[in-house]
Amino acid sequence: MNSIRILVADDQPVVRSGLRMILEGHQDLALVAEAGDGRAAVRLAQEHAPDVVLMDIRMPGLDGIAATRALAESGSDSRxxxxxxxDPDEYVYEALAAGASGFLLKTDSPQRLLEGIRAVYAGESLFTPTVTRRLVERYVETPPPRDPREAVPLLTQREIDVLLAVAEGLSNAEIAGRLYIGEGTVKTHVARILAKHRLRDRVQAVVLAYETGLVRPRGEPPG
Structure with missing residues (x-):
């Protein structure tokens, strides 16, 4: 079984040390490089081709958002x-718009971090609940569609149901449980959503749900 290759980018040595200790306890995870600033993160990512980059936002020289954008523009396959x-504010959307595949807080549990790494590696997304709420609130002024199908006319009602669940940050298994369908069926629906809207991954699907007004803040239903 191949390990998930990981690069850690954070300007605080104590944070890098803590992350190293968490990762070393799991055989399916391999730390291949550490960077103390954004420029080093980009260079080391190009050298080591990690599967996943754990990226801090505020770093000297080049911040995490700019480094993420540089990796995406270089054609890197690293997630x-x-x-x-x-937590808040412009960082959430800017990070995703720059090409990030997920957004977690350093206050999240080690288990949540491990889930995030594995989810991102598998092409899924995992957001801390407060991040999901912030991203939704960014589009509070977006006029909600009268009918969800007006916002995403290419999708079937079941695909819309799946998209809404993805926007909540649910995993495929959690979506399957909620909708009483198989996990394989969920994967098929997600693949169709991405294909119909020419989206790169689930993160872009999440942004689609927010931008079209399908998801409303504080549980408001569309329309």
Whole structure:
């Protein structure tokens, strides 16, 4: 079984040390490099081709958002999981728009971090609940569609149901349980959503749900 190759980018040595200790306890995870700033993160990612980059946002020289954007523009296959102290605001959307595949907080549990790494590696997304809420609130002024099908006319009702669940940050297994369908069926629906809208991954699907007004803040239903 191949290990998930990971690069850690954080300007605080104590944080890098803590992450190293967490990762070393799991055989399916391999730390291949560490960077103390954004420029080093980009260079080391190009040298080592990690599967996942754990990226801090505020770093000297080049911040994590700019480094993430640089990796995406270079054609790197590495998936970026933003791991930061800063929950709110513009950071969430900017990180995703730059090409990040997920966003977790340093206050999240080690188990949540491990789930995030594995989910991002598998092409899924995993957001801390407060991050999901912030991202939704960014689009509070987006006029909600009168009918969800007006926002995403290419999707079937079942695909819309799956998209809404993805936007909540649910895993395939959790979506399957909620909708009483098989996990394989969920994967098929997600693949069709991505194909119909020419999306790169689940993160872009999440942004689609917010931008079209399908998801409303504080549980408001569309329309």
């Amino acid at each position: 970026v999981l933003v791991l930061t102290t800063y």
